[in-house]
Amino acid sequence: METQETTIEEQALIDAAAEVRRNAHVPYSGYRVGAAVMDEAGNIHTGCNVENAAFPVGTCAEANAIGSMVAAGGRRIVAIAAVGGKDAIEVCTPCGGCRQCILEFSDNETRIILIGEGGSINYYTIDELLPESFRLK
Ligand code: THU
Numbered sequence: 001m002e003t004q005e006t007t008i009e010e011q012a013l014i015d016a017a018a019e020v021r022r023n024a025h026v027p028y029s030g031y032r033v034g035a036a037v038m039d040e041a042g043n044i045h046t047g048c049n050v051e052n053a054a055f056p057v058g059t060c061a062e063a064n065a066i067g068s069m070v071a072a073g074g075r076r077i078v079a080i081a082a083v084g085g086k087d088a089i090e091v092c093t094p095c096g097g098c099r100q101c102i103l104e105f106s107d108n109e110t111r112i113i114l115i116g117e118g119g120s121i122n123y124y125t126i127d128e129l130l131p132e133s134f135r136l137k
Pocket of ligand 1: 093
């Protein structure tokens with residue numbers, strides 16, 4: 001994990017994640033997550049978590065944002081920001097499944113930006129979050 005200079009584009013990505021977090025459908029956990037992905041063309045795609053009465057059917061914010069990117073034609077994650085928490089913002093590190101989803105469209109230059117308590121901005125690489133990862137050759 002690193003803290004470093006945040007670019008204007010990255011701040012826009014963080015803002016988009018915080019904005020879409022407001023639309024999260026979380027009647028069961030109350031835990032809202034918003035994610036925003038910047039693709040290789042500089043386009044931003046967002047997603048929030050969408051829970052379901054049949055709990056395992058619920059989907060995560062990061063996976064939904066990546067789905068939006070792919071549907072729009074994006075194929076590489078330049079940066080992804082996630083903002084989560086129940087009442088206040090807390091560090092929301094992606095679940096295991098979302099890490100694998102991020103890996104699919106990432107390389108080690110991909111910036112994974114997680115917002116922590118007090119608004120701290122923390123940077124990770126996919127290799128830090130998912131070491132020894134599975135890829136099909
Ligand atoms: N959640 C996400 O959206 N992303 C993650 O990476 C972690 C968990 C959601 C799933 C569920 O709706 C809520 O947070 C609580 O687990």
